Amino acid sequence: MIDAINASLFTPIGEDGLIGIYLILNGLKVTLIVTFFAMIMGSILGVTTTLMKMSPKWYLRWPANLYVSVIRGTPVVVQLVILYFIVLAAFDVDKITAAIIAFGLNSGAYISEIIRAGIQAVDKGQMEAARSLGLSHGATMKEVILPQAIKNILPSLGNEFIVLLKETAVIGFIGGVDLMRAGEIIRSRTFEDSVPLFTCALIYLLLTYSFTLLLSKFETRLKQSD
Amino acid sequence: MIKINNLHKSFGDNQVLKGIDEQINHGEVVSVIGPSGSGKSTFLRCINLLEQPTQGDILIDGQSITAPDACIDKLRQKVGMVFQNFNLFPHKTVKQNITLAPVQLKLMTPKEADVEAEALLEQVGLKDKADAYPSSLSGGQKQRVAIARALAMKPELMLFDEPTSALDPEMVGDVLDVMKSLAHKGMTMVIVTHEMGFARDVSDRVIFMDGGVIVENSEPDALFSAPKEARTQAFLSKVLR
Numbered sequence: 001m002i003d004a005i006n007a008s009l010f011t012p013i014g015e016d017g018l019i020g021i022y023l024i025l026n027g028l029k030v031t032l033i034v035t036f037f038a039m040i041m042g043s044i045l046g047v048t049t050t051l052m053k054m055s056p057k058w059y060l061r062w063p064a065n066l067y068v069s070v071i072r073g074t075p076v077v078v079q080l081v082i083l084y085f086i087v088l089a090a091f092d093v094d095k096i097t098a099a100i101i102a103f104g105l106n107s108g109a110y111i112s113e114i115i116r117a118g119i120q121a122v123d124k125g126q127m128e129a130a131r132s133l134g135l136s137h138g139a140t141m142k143e144v145i146l147p148q149a150i151k152n153i154l155p156s157l158g159n160e161f162i163v164l165l166k167e168t169a170v171i172g173f174i175g176g177v178d179l180m181r182a183g184e185i186i187r188s189r190t191f192e193d194s195v196p197l198f199t200c201a202l203i204y205l206l207l208t209y210s211f212t213l214l215l216s217k218f219e220t221r222l223k224q225s226d
Numbered sequence: 227m228i229k230i231n232n233l234h235k236s237f238g239d240n241q242v243l244k245g246i247d248e249q250i251n252h253g254e255v256v257s258v259i260g261p262s263g264s265g266k267s268t269f270l271r272c273i274n275l276l277e278q279p280t281q282g283d284i285l286i287d288g289q290s291i292t293a294p295d296a297c298i299d300k301l302r303q304k305v306g307m308v309f310q311n312f313n314l315f316p317h318k319t320v321k322q323n324i325t326l327a328p329v330q331l332k333l334m335t336p337k338e339a340d341v342e343a344e345a346l347l348e349q350v351g352l353k354d355k356a357d358a359y360p361s362s363l364s365g366g367q368k369q370r371v372a373i374a375r376a377l378a379m380k381p382e383l384m385l386f387d388e389p390t391s392a393l394d395p396e397m398v399g400d401v402l403d404v405m406k407s408l409a410h411k412g413m414t415m416v417i418v419t420h421e422m423g424f425a426r427d428v429s430d431r432v433i434f435m436d437g438g439v440i441v442e443n444s445e446p447d448a449l450f451s452a453p454k455e456a457r458t459q460a461f462l463s464k465v466l467r
Contacts, residue, residue, distance in 0.1 A: 128276055129313035129372075133327035133379055134303035143326060147317050 008192040009199070020186045020196065027182030028203060030096060034178065035165045038103035042164070045108025050115040064112070071109035077170040079106055084174040095176035099168065107164050114160060118153035119145060151222055158215040162208045169204075179203060227252045227287060227414060228273065228383065234281035235268055242268045244438035245282070250383075255415045257425035257446070260435035261461060266418045269435065270385050273416065274305045286383075303331065306376030310388040312368040314360040320347070320371050321356040324378045339378070346374040350404050366397025370404055377408075384408065386417040422465055426450050434458045 007013075009020040052064035071079065080102040088098050122145050130140040172181035183200035187193055228250040235243040242265045250256055258266045271277040273284060275291060275298055284291050291301050315323050324346060325339035334342060347353045350370040360368055369389055376384060386405065390398045402424050409415055409428050419425055425432055426446045434442040434449065434457075442449060442458045450466070453459045 123313070125309060125311055125313035126315065129307075129309060129315070130327075131299075132274055132276065132302055132305070132307040133375070134299050134331055135327055136299055139330050143330065144315055148315075 004192050004195050008186050008190045008195045013186060013189045018189075020190075023177070023182040023185060024179065024196075024199060024203075027177055027179040030171065030177060031165070031168050031179040034096060034099045034103060034168050034171065034176075035161075037100045038107055038164060038168075039161055041100065041104030042107025042111050042160075045104060046111025046115055049108060049112035050119070053112065053116060054119075068109045068112060071106055072113075076103070076106045076167050077173055080170060081173055095171070095174055098174060099171050099176055099178075103164060103168060106167075107160065110160055110163075111157065114156045115149070115153055118149040118156070121152045122148045154222065155215070155219060158211070158218075162211060165207060165211075166204060227254075229285040230273075230282070231285075232282040233269070233272060233279055233284065235265075235272060235277055236280045242438055243272070243279075246438075246440055248433070248440065248443070250414065250416060252382075253412045253414055254430045255409045255413075255428055256417070256431045256433060257429040258416065258418045258433045258435060259420070259422065259425060259461075260441075264435045265438040266435045267387055270387050270416060270418050273383075273385055274302050274307055276307075303327075303333075303379055304382045306379060306381035306384045308369070308372050308376055308384065308386045308389050310391050312360075312365070312372045312392075314368055314372055314375070316360050319357050319359055320352070320363070323360070323371060324375045327375075328378050333379070342378055343374070346377055347371075349377075349407075350374050351400070364397060365393045366400045369393065369397075369401045373401075373404055373408075383414045383416070386415065386419070388418050388420065390419070390421055420465070422450070422462075434461065436461070 009024070011020075012018060013020055013023075049064045049067060052060040053068075055061055080099065083102045083105075084093075084095065084098040088101070093101075126144050126148065127140060130144045131137070135143070168178055169180040171178040172184060177185070179200055183196040186196040190196075228248075230246055230248045233243055233246040234241070244265075246269060258269065260266050268277055272279050279292055282292075286301065286304070290296060291298070314320075315326070318326065321340065321343045324343040325334075325336065328334040328339045328342070329336050344353065344356065347356055350373060352367055352370055352374070355363060355367065355371070360371070363371065373389075389405070390401050393401065398421070402421065405415070405417070405424075406428055417425070417429070429446050431443065432446045432449045433440055434453075434455070436457050442453060442455045444454075449458065450462065453462055
């Protein structure tokens with residue numbers, strides 16, 4: 001056991017002197033960078049898409065609906081590969097940037113659905129009451145609907161970020177070296193399966209678990225105002 | 227004050243209002259009674275355009291509210307509405323519920339609105355609840371806050387959509403008392419209600435609706451003691467036992 005850990009993580013695993021643990025840590029860095037920026041891009045896209053979907057103008061609604069249907073209807077790994085090898089092939093875009101764009105696009109569609117569901121879950125009597133007082137649609141959204149919707153949205157949004165973090169494990173398909181790919185490289189060089197794979201799994205678990213803890217703390221705080 | 231001409235409203239194929247003509251004068255208290263599905267709530271909701279009429283016209287102070295250039299938000303400031311399910315804003319305190327609209331619409335400064343809110347809460351007997359959240363109130367208290375919230379806009383007309391139907395029986399009296407005192411102060415009111423005793427006591431006029439039309443429309447004593455129409459008689463014989 002100790003030997004296996006040493007061999008795959010702490011001694012050079014090839015003629016180039018590569019050491020497993022460094023590969024893993026660099027992969028982790030890529031995973032975190034892609035997740036973080038995809039999260040930001042996805043949030044911005046998600047809000048924009050929700051606004052477009054709720055617009056009375058068909059030429060805003062229509063592209064937003066198409067975007068969500070296409071993204072939700074195809075696997076993220078297919079989107080990533082198409083984006084990198086076809087859409088972005090003509091541009092000089094590195095793999096990490098391509099991954100951020102692909103996962104950002106993917107996440108934006110899901111986030112827009114989360115926001116829409118959160119808004120629609122607010123009782124329609126709230127809109128009627130605010131409008132009957134003479135508030136405009138915009139003021140009603142800002143003062144009455146969104147503050148209530150946010151409580152429905154945040155838990156699902158946290159969940160979406162956990163899903164996003166795990167889904168970045170397919171970055172290897174375009175040759176990017178993320179956490180999962182780092183494990184795979186070690187595995188192919190050392191013929192040692194358990195250590196690199198369980199190391200990856202453990203790191204993913206630690207990341208998602210600590211994020212879940214953080215979220216539930218935050219949610220408890222939100223609930224206090226009820 | 228309000229004139230309603232040939233009002234029709236359909237939801238898809240379902241025709242709910244089939245031609246309503248009615249006039250409500252300044253200071254008048256009008257109760258609308260009738261079986262469920264008769265269109266009385268829809269009628270009320272058309273008056274502040276929570277439902278868009280499919281045909282016909284509604285004039286408030288001579289101004290058509292269904293005209294395409296009518297300013298709906300301005301109109302609604304003059305028309306207060308109280309709902310069956312209160313619809314208080316759960317994320318705001320009682321006082322914030324009351325001050326939200328006047329402050330947002332810049333009719334009052336936050337300070338003026340605070341003073342007004344306290345006066346209104348005193349009027350509905352809930353002065354000590356100013357900083358409570360709606361979830362901590364009983365149904366009757368919620369409805370009285372909802373009335374105060376509507377009054378904060380200083381409306382010329384108040385619409386009540388079955389204001390006591392969702393209340394426990396022992397809470398009904400408090401809400402009706404508030405409405406009664408409002409009526410005595412000369413507020414123009416249209417009340418959709420199942421409280422026959424209240425309708426009889428407080429109203430200047432009672433409208434009986436059935437099947438999307440006004441069947442009978444007269445003074446409360448006449449309508450309750452000597453209804454002319456067979457449908458009114460049948461309805462009253464069921465509800466007044």
